[in-house]
Amino acid sequence: MDQSNTIEKETPTEFSIHPLIKERWSPRSFSEKTISEKEVKTLLEAGRWAPSSNNLQPWTIIWGIKGTETYDRIFNCLHKFNQGWAGNAQVLWACAIRKDIPNNDKENFHALHDLGLFMSNVCTQAESMDIAVHQMAGIDFKKAQNEFNFPDNYHVATAAAFGYYGGNPDVLDDDLKEEELKKERSRKKQSEFAFNGNFKK
Ligand SMILES: Cc1cc2nc3c(=O)[nH]c(=O)nc-3n(C[C@H](O)[C@H](O)[C@H](O)COP(=O)(O)O)c2cc1C
Numbered sequence: 001m002d003q004s005n006t007i008e009k010e011t012p013t014e015f016s017i018h019p020l021i022k023e024r025w026s027p028r029s030f031s032e033k034t035i036s037e038k039e040v041k042t043l044l045e046a047g048r049w050a051p052s053s054n055n056l057q058p059w060t061i062i063w064g065i066k067g068t069e070t071y072d073r074i075f076n077c078l079h080k081f082n083q084g085w086a087g088n089a090q091v092l093w094a095c096a097i098r099k100d101i102p103n104n105d106k107e108n109f110h111a112l113h114d115l116g117l118f119m120s121n122v123c124t125q126a127e128s129m130d131i132a133v134h135q136m137a138g139i140d141f142k143k144a145q146n147e148f149n150f151p152d153n154y155h156v157a158t159a160a161a162f163g164y165y166g167g168n169p170d171v172l173d174d175d176l177k178e179e180e181l182k183k184e185r186s187r188k189k190q191s192e193f194a195f196n197g198n199f200k201k
Pocket residue numbers: 024025026027082134135136137138139158185
């Protein structure tokens with residue numbers, strides 16, 4: 001890691017958890033250290049072994065390394081807000097799901113869930129390599145669908161930006177820089193979403 005730009009985060013856990021989970025966060029500034037094709041394929045491999053409903057593996061990933069046409073084509077599909085920082089990333093992905101079940105007209109209701117599991121594996125693998133991941137809902141999915149020739153039964157759900165931790169937050173606009181440097185990370189309390197009994201509001 002580029003120690004000169006290490007941003008310290010505080011993660012107030014209620015119970016002790018694995019450092020690969022605890023220390024992950026989503027930066028918008030990244031180190032200038034490049035990410036190789038082999039590293040991208042290592043991340044994809046981690047995703048590949050995610051569980052999925054009926055082992056349907058409904059994910060498709062379009063990936064591009066900075067300086068290549070595919071990177072620029074993914075970048076051009078991002079919403080303006082995300083274009084404001086995602087160009088700092090060394091690798092961009094557009095992440096899609098197949099919406100239907102093969103050989104069956106039915107909708108695969110668990111496809112988004114399974115893409116989430118895929119990305120969770122990717123995030124954990126990336127963290128173990130000191131690579132940060134910043135996922136994005138802010139992608140023009142119709143534009144991406146056309147740009148990358150997806151058939152109608154696919155949906156481009158998200159994008160993701162990758163880069164080694166250790167970026168210089170000065171490259172960000174003032175608002176984003178402030179958020180980047182904020183120490184404390186926050187989450188709902190367990191008592192707000194987990195019930196050993198009936199649902200509670
Ligand atoms: C599916 C998904 C979509 C997201 N969309 C965006 C986005 O479009 N732009 C952005 O800047 N961050 C986006 N984020 C990042 C979240 O805001 C971030 O994960 C959340 O604030 C928690 O912060 P942490 O990842 O640093 O713990 C997204 C994250 C996920 C998982």
